[in-house]
Amino acid sequence: xxxxxxxxxxxxxxxxxxxxxxxxxxxxxxxxxxxxxxxxxxxxxxxxxxxxxxxxxxxxxxxxxxxxxxxxxxxxxxxxxxxxxxxxxxxxxxxxxxxxxxxxxxxxxxxxxxxxxxxxxxxxxxxxxxxxxxxxxxxxxxxxxxxxxxxxxxxxxxxxxxxxxxxxxxxxxxxxxxxxxxxxxxxxxxxxxxxxxxxxxxxxxxxxxxxxxxxxxxxxxxxxxxxxxxxxxxxxxxxxxxxxxxxxxxxxxxxxxxxxxxxxxxxxxxxxxxxxxxxxxxxxxxxxxxxxxxxxxxxxxxxxxxxxxxxxxxxxxxxxxxxxxxxxxxxxxxxxxxxxxxxxxxxxxxxxxxxxxxxxxxxxxxxxxxxxxxxxxxxxxxxxxxxxxxxxxxxxxxxxxxxxxxxxxxxxxxxxxxxxxxxxxxxxxxxxxxxxxxxxxxxxxxxxxxxxxxxxxxxxxxxxxxxxxxxxxxxxxxxxxxxxxxxxxxxxxxxxxxxxxxxxxxxxxxxxxxxxxxxxxxxxxxxxxxxxxxxxxxxxxxxxxxxxxxxxxxxxxxxxxxxxxx
Numbered sequence: 001x002x003x004x005x006x007x008x009x010x011x012x013x014x015x016x017x018x019x020x021x022x023x024x025x026x027x028x029x030x031x032x033x034x035x036x037x038x039x040x041x042x043x044x045x046x047x048x049x050x051x052x053x054x055x056x057x058x059x060x061x062x063x064x065x066x067x068x069x070x071x072x073x074x075x076x077x078x079x080x081x082x083x084x085x086x087x088x089x090x091x092x093x094x095x096x097x098x099x100x101x102x103x104x105x106x107x108x109x110x111x112x113x114x115x116x117x118x119x120x121x122x123x124x125x126x127x128x129x130x131x132x133x134x135x136x137x138x139x140x141x142x143x144x145x146x147x148x149x150x151x152x153x154x155x156x157x158x159x160x161x162x163x164x165x166x167x168x169x170x171x172x173x174x175x176x177x178x179x180x181x182x183x184x185x186x187x188x189x190x191x192x193x194x195x196x197x198x199x200x201x202x203x204x205x206x207x208x209x210x211x212x213x214x215x216x217x218x219x220x221x222x223x224x225x226x227x228x229x230x231x232x233x234x235x236x237x238x239x240x241x242x243x244x245x246x247x248x249x250x251x252x253x254x255x256x257x258x259x260x261x262x263x264x265x266x267x268x269x270x271x272x273x274x275x276x277x278x279x280x281x282x283x284x285x286x287x288x289x290x291x292x293x294x295x296x297x298x299x300x301x302x303x304x305x306x307x308x309x310x311x312x313x314x315x316x317x318x319x320x321x322x323x324x325x326x327x328x329x330x331x332x333x334x335x336x337x338x339x340x341x342x343x344x345x346x347x348x349x350x351x352x353x354x355x356x357x358x359x360x361x362x363x364x365x366x367x368x369x370x371x372x373x374x375x376x377x378x379x380x381x382x383x384x385x386x387x388x389x390x391x392x393x394x395x396x397x398x399x400x401x402x403x404x405x406x407x408x409x410x411x412x413x414x415x416x417x418x419x420x421x422x423x424x425x426x427x428x429x430x431x432x433x434x435x436x437x438x439x440x441x442x443x444x445x446x447x448x449x450x451x452x453x454x455x456x457x458x459x460x461x462x463x464x465x466x467x468x469x470x471x472x473x474x475x476x477x478x479x480x481x482x483x484x485x486x487x488x489x490x491x492x493x494x495x496x497x498x499x500x501x502x503x504x505x506x507x508x509x510x511x512x513x514x515x516x517x518x519x520x521x522x523x524x525x526x527x528x529x530x531x532x533x534x535x536x537x538x539x540x541x542x543x544x545x546x547x548x549x550x551x552x553x554x555x556x557x558x559x560x561x562x563x564x565x566x
């Protein structure tokens with residue numbers, strides 16, 4: 001046994017201490033260290049092979065926990081001399097840690113219970129996943145050995161071995177659990193490395209695959225497999241086309257004016273969701289347990305900018321193998337944000353936030369242009385990008401809070417996070433509604449009275465020559481805004497209305513009896529069409545509603561003077 005350790009921190013003495021314990025029990029375990037991290041994981045594996053003449057090589061990443069009978073269940077497969085490697089299925093140590101790890105588990109189950117299963121059964125090209133498997137030494141050497149030409153040395157050697165005639169065996173019933181990334185930063189790093197390596201592998205292997213003597217269907221499937229991460233750039237290109245469809249000369253009145261092939265592409269786009277449900281049934285669960293996997297595609301849309309950056313890195317060549325940090329998380333509630341490998345605040349999140357806001361800005365114009373499908377997909381992109389950006393920002397704040405203020409402050413912050421997130425979503429909905437055309441002439445009337453007050457100092461309706469019959473509070477506040485920013489900035493009055501709407505939501509949140517009722521009340525109010533559209537128009541109701549709701553809140557707190565004032 002070898003522990004391949006290229007670390008340059010306190011890991012080495014920890015490993016040494018642990019191996020000393022195992023050696024006392026009679027196990028022969030070598031701690032393999034290198035002076036330089038040449039070739040990254042591929043270089044470490046190649047170096048390890050020079051230190052042993054074993055005919056078979058079992059490989060596990062540090063967070064994988066194989067069962068004691070792993071070798072007994074895998075080695076029998078090599079009775080077939082054509083088998084080059086055996087791959088086991090990944091399980092999950094921390095699947096239930098959070099909604100994020102549950103989504104990742106759904107995606108990995110789809111890969112192993114649908115994709116890998118079909119590829120293996122149909123004789124298609126498949127891949128060793130870098131861990132939880134056994135290689136025949138002769139297959140590695142015959143294929144040219146481990147190569148650092150890509151960041152996915154596992155995909156690279158798998159294809160080279162199969163091009164040389166070696167076969168792969170997949171043992172679906174042999175499950176080796178591993179730790180899923182619990183942080184968005186770790187997940188982003190993992191996806192960036194996998195995408196970069198996959199693109200590099202496609203550049204390196206597509207030619208040999210297409211020139212091979214395999215059946216055409218095998219070649220097509222291999223090309224789809226190697227180019228699977230190309231969906232990221234294609235999704236970003238799709239988003240970039242939306243302004244032209246909605247606002248440009250090429251806009252269409254309805255989806256059905258698109259060519260039939262485009263309609264079929266949209267239908268086929270839902271097929272992965274079906275695959276996720278199939279994977280869960282094959283895992284022995286009810287099919288509906290795969291329904292939440294729809295959000296995997298939403299998060300995938302949010303990661304598309306990261307994948308484009310990975311493509312750029314792959315085109316340039318090279319790149320650093322950035323390991324995915326793991327924290328020995330096996331149950332809910334375990335804290336990891338204080339550990340040494342935590343790195344929060346990825347600057348790529350800024351690009352995600354900008355892309356999300358751009359997608360969100362397309363929703364209202366798409367609805368007005370009767371481009372329903374574009375509006376739906378723009379929403380998907382907006383939710384995906386903003387979710388990834390928000391998770392990065394929240395994680396950054398949590399890490400800073402923990403490191404500077406301690407666990408108690410972090411606990412208070414996390415308790416407030418759901419409410420903040422809900423109010424943020426409600427605010428975005430109100431701002432989106434504010435982009436819609438003014439639905440009532442009353443809005444222009446209230447703006448005109450406020451503008452007249454700002455310009456002349458008289459509270460009169462200049463059209464009908466009469467005094468304003470509404471309570472003057474809104475008009476005075478609106479006039480002050482127009483006096484500062486300009487009489488024609490009617491949009492600012494709509495933003496002011498959104499501000500009053502947010503204050504109303506805050507008051508409603510505080511009025512409810514418990515946290516669950518608070519969230520439900522805010523969600524129902526924010527989704528109420530009357531509240532949504534009157535709040536974002538230039539009318540007095542938002543301020544009136546905020547004041548009355550605030551008065552009710554003050555009364556429930558026995559602050560009678562404040563309630564009477566409001």
